[in-house]
Amino acid sequence: MSSTSPSWRERYRQAARDAGFLLRxxxxxxxxxxxVVPLIALGVGTAVIGVGVPVLVLGLSVSSHFAQIGRRAVAGVDSSEYIPGHYRRPEAGARGVRALLAPLRDPQRWADLTWVVVGFVVSLATWALAVAWIVVSLAAPFSPFVETIVQDALGDERANNLAELLGLEPDLLWATLIDMAVCVLFALTCPFVLRALVRAEQDFTRALLCRSGEVARLETSRAAVRRAEADARSRLERDIHDGPQQRLVRLGMDLARAKRQTSRDPRAAETILDGAIAQTRETLDELRGLSRGIAPPVLVDRGLGAALAEIAVRSGVPVAVDADVPRLSEHVEQAAYFVASEALANLNKHSGARAAELGAVVEDGALRLWVVDDGAGGASVDKGHGLAGLVHRLDGVDGRLSVVSPAGGPTRVEAVIPCGS
Incomplete structure (x- = not known):
């Protein structure tokens, strides 16, 4: 995927959002x-007599409230991913003093407090730099006129600007040109300076407020992968037992019966063999259907685009494919293939569609895959529906699924999967 640098208009739009974030x-x-600080100081000072414990808990709770505001602010400034904090829940059945003391044993609440105290100093520095850069960018051209007015009002003949110090004449013209140059320099660098300040605030805030949330999300993703794999394995075992295995048992019995009939009643044996051939075809069809959840050789050898084209050909509903994507990480390609296979299977079984579209594109560091049909609608990811398993599968790769399927259609199933390793 080719990436293009943002235009100056986009840079200044982002700079306006960055300035608003830093100034707030x-x-x-x-x-x-x-x-928070007075509550914590009062709580620590009176903790020895027991009164300070509830005050400490209150102080931590207030700092956590502000920390939540900080998490949303650093995500909203550039529409980056919001990562919630991960707080320990009170132990089951905890009451009274144990429930009251639970926040004091939560590392995230103490990290929130650290963010409030240290962040006050850090944000003061970034706020001052942002104000200085914005003021110089906007006010520098007017400074010579302000200086002249002040000198006239005070009768001050001393050198007050660089042009006068250098002996440049006329000093007002040269001072204006110098200040205009400074203004242009600060204005051109303003988007980059503000972005750097915002990045520093984001890194500092996420290091204290979001790390536990990232760890918890990773653990949840791993659990989702294990659960999805276990569900897929159980379903595959059940489907093989109920489908192809039973057909193969019947096929073996039919062939044995045909062998016995060959010499006595060739016509009956021929009828039995015809049925066995039909059983073979049906078994192959079932095995092909079951293989949708397993990575096919074409996916491994030729990539996701070729694999999507292949499953589109097997669809009973005509599917137009637009999936010119590069080779991606194995887990990304397998998850996308699984989503497309299940979405097309659900489409063929339930939608009543006459045409569909299957597309995939890589943009902004993520693979976006969609299946759209003109069927009756009503698709859902609720438990018991055909798409329910996709949510767990995508959780395992930090992906997300959206389904828009109003009654009467059309239906759009879309998955977004991060491409990072």
């Missing part, structure tokens, strides 16, 4: 600092 963050942390 320090007042928020100032308020948090003024609210």
């Amino acid at each position: 963050l320090w007042p928020i942390l100032l308020l948090a600092f003024l609210a």
Whole structure:
């Protein structure tokens, strides 16, 4: 996928969002600092007599509330991923003092407090730099005129600008040109400076407030992978037992019966063999259907685009394919293939569609795959529906699934899978 650098218009639009974020963050942390630090100090000072424990808990709770605001702010400034905090839940059956003391044993709440205290200083520095850069960018051209007005009002004849110090004449013109150059320099670098300041705030905030959430999400994803694999294995075993295995048993019995009839009644033996051939075809069809959840050789050898084209050919509903994607990580290709296979299988069984579209594209570091049909609608990811298993499968690769399927159609199933390893 080719990436293009953003235009200057996009840079300045983002710079406006960055400036708003930086200018708001320090007042928020100032308020948090003024609210939390006195509570923590009072709680620590009176903890020996027991009164301070509830005050400490209150202080931690307030800091966690502000931390939640911080998490949403760093995600919203550039529409990056929101990562919630991971807080320990009180033990089952905990009451009274044990329930009250639970927040004091939660590392994330102490990390929230650290963010409030240290973040107050960090955000003050980023706020000051942002204000300085914005003010210089906007106000530098007017500074010579302001200086002239001040000098006239005060009768001050001392050199007050660089042009006068260098002896440049006329000094007002040269001062204006110098300040205009400074203004242009600061204006051109403003988007990059503000973006760097926002990145620093994001890294600092996520290091303290989001790391436990990332770990918890990783553990959830791993559990989802194990659950999806176990469900897929159980379903495959059940389907093989109920389908091809039973047909193969019957096929063996029919062939044995045909062998006995060959010498006595060749016509009857021929009828039995015809039935056995039909059984063979049906068994092959079932095995092909079951192989949808297993990576086929074409996916391994030629990649996702070729594999999607192949499953589209097998569809009973005509499917137009638009999937010119590069080779991706194995887990990404397998998850996408599974989603496409299940979506097309569900489409063929339930939609009543006359045409469908299967597409895939890599953009913004993620694979986006969609299946659209003109059927009756009503598709759902609720338990008991054909698409229910896709959610667990995508959880295992940090992907997400959306299904839009109003009554009467059309239906759009879309999966987004991060391409990062």
